[in-house]
Amino acid sequence: MTVQLEDVTVHFGNKHSGRTCALEGFDLSVAAGETVALLGPSGSGKSTALKAVAGFVRPTRGRIRLGGNDVTDLPPARRGIGVVVQQYALFPHLRVADNVAFGLRAARKPKAEVSRRVGEMLEMVGMTAYGRRFPRELSGGQQQRVAIARALAIQPSVLLLDEPLAALDAQLRADMLGELQKLRREVPDIAIVYVTHDQSEALALADRIAVMRDARLVDIAPAAELYAAPPSAFTASFLGGANLLPVSVDEGAVKVAGAVVPGLKPEDGKSLLCIRPHAIRLEPPEPANAVEDVARLVGRVVAAQWRGASSQVTCLVDGLADVVVRVDVPADRRVPELGAAVVMVLPVEACSLVPAEVG
Numbered sequence: 001m002t003v004q005l006e007d008v009t010v011h012f013g014n015k016h017s018g019r020t021c022a023l024e025g026f027d028l029s030v031a032a033g034e035t036v037a038l039l040g041p042s043g044s045g046k047s048t049a050l051k052a053v054a055g056f057v058r059p060t061r062g063r064i065r066l067g068g069n070d071v072t073d074l075p076p077a078r079r080g081i082g083v084v085v086q087q088y089a090l091f092p093h094l095r096v097a098d099n100v101a102f103g104l105r106a107a108r109k110p111k112a113e114v115s116r117r118v119g120e121m122l123e124m125v126g127m128t129a130y131g132r133r134f135p136r137e138l139s140g141g142q143q144q145r146v147a148i149a150r151a152l153a154i155q156p157s158v159l160l161l162d163e164p165l166a167a168l169d170a171q172l173r174a175d176m177l178g179e180l181q182k183l184r185r186e187v188p189d190i191a192i193v194y195v196t197h198d199q200s201e202a203l204a205l206a207d208r209i210a211v212m213r214d215a216r217l218v219d220i221a222p223a224a225e226l227y228a229a230p231p232s233a234f235t236a237s238f239l240g241g242a243n244l245l246p247v248s249v250d251e252g253a254v255k256v257a258g259a260v261v262p263g264l265k266p267e268d269g270k271s272l273l274c275i276r277p278h279a280i281r282l283e284p285p286e287p288a289n290a291v292e293d294v295a296r297l298v299g300r301v302v303a304a305q306w307r308g309a310s311s312q313v314t315c316l317v318d319g320l321a322d323v324v325v326r327v328d329v330p331a332d333r334r335v336p337e338l339g340a341a342v343v344m345v346l347p348v349e350a351c352s353l354v355p356a357e358v359g
């Protein structure tokens with residue numbers, strides 16, 4: 001079932017308590033079988049958008065449609081949506097199987113159907129052996145799996161997930177991410193909206209990513225496209241921490257700090273060069289092989305952080321005040337000393353141009 005938010009605006013508070021605009025003119029359409037991640041910094045309006053779809057907040061303006069039907073005025077329980085939030089929110093006094101059965105019983109489904117469906121759901125999330133336990137007797141990851149089983153038991157055609165992995169440690173998060181990928185294959189027709197501030201979750205799960213900032217949608221595109229060719233400076237740095245370097249145009253050539261970026265064509269209104277930290281190579285300052293399709297920036301190392309599989313090295317570029325370049329140096333390459341002069345090699349196929357921020 002398609003989920004549509006049309007020009008949705010949500011204001012909280014009043015003139016006494018102070019008004020917050022949590023969502024402003026928000027448009028989004030999620031097709032049946034599609035997963036869209038809402039990605040953005042804290043307070044950007046992601047949860048509010050999701051709550052508007054679930055019916056937990058009432059839009060100040062705009063409409064919510066499910067399968068083409070206007071549900072803006074329907075209470076949450078009548079929207080037929082599965083919702084999973086960050087803090088599991090299982091009923092503590094009910095056993096696992098009863099938690100999963102809750103929505104089916106509320107809908108007065110026959111006993112045999114309830115027990116068959118609960119069995120299927122627990123099997124799908126690998127929790128068959130835990131049906132008689134109480135939530136407090138489960139780990140965080142197990143509780144979250146039960147929460148997902150409960151949300152899916154009512155066979156919703158829309159599933160809303162609000163930071164479902166945020167309360168889990170790194171290993172569990174990775175395991176659950178795998179489970180969610182599996183779930184998508186098992187319920188292929190469901191529309192999923194996935195709220196996260198974690199770009200790796202968004203990249204792993206979403207068909208499309210909607211990047212949000214200050215109550216608005218900034219960019220929306222297929223995940224790979226948004227990563228490879230971000231349309232805005234904000235998305236470039238939020239998704240993958242891209243470097244953004246000011247360019248000048250000289251006789252039809254794009255230049256960074258006076259160095260030509262061969263093969264890159266100037267584009268109207270785009271004055272920043274975007275390149276990911278892992279795409280840059282560091283070399284000692286020696287004469288270059290001129291035939292390479294690369295830009296070469298001269299500078300020096302000002303900081304280095306070891307991160308296990310790689311080190312992040314921060315460099316300043318000669319001739320570019322106040323601009324730092326972050327470079328990921330893989331563990332098998334030598335990390336230059338602090339203060340060392342280096343050449344940052346920018347392969348042209350990894351460079352794109354984005355507009356500078358306005359306002």
Ligand SMILES: Nc1ncnc2c1ncn2[C@@H]1O[C@H](COP(=O)(O)OP(=O)(O)OP(=O)(O)O)[C@@H](O)[C@H]1O
Pocket residue numbers: 012013020021022040041042043044045046047048049197
């Ligand atoms: N019930 C509420 N009353 C008043 N203000 C609210 C309410 N809920 C959210 N807000 C405000 O609306 C804005 C958007 O909040 P929202 O929870 O949608 O952000 P978010 O992107 O989901 O953030 P996070 O990643 O921190 O959960 C914030 O400024 C928040 O303080």
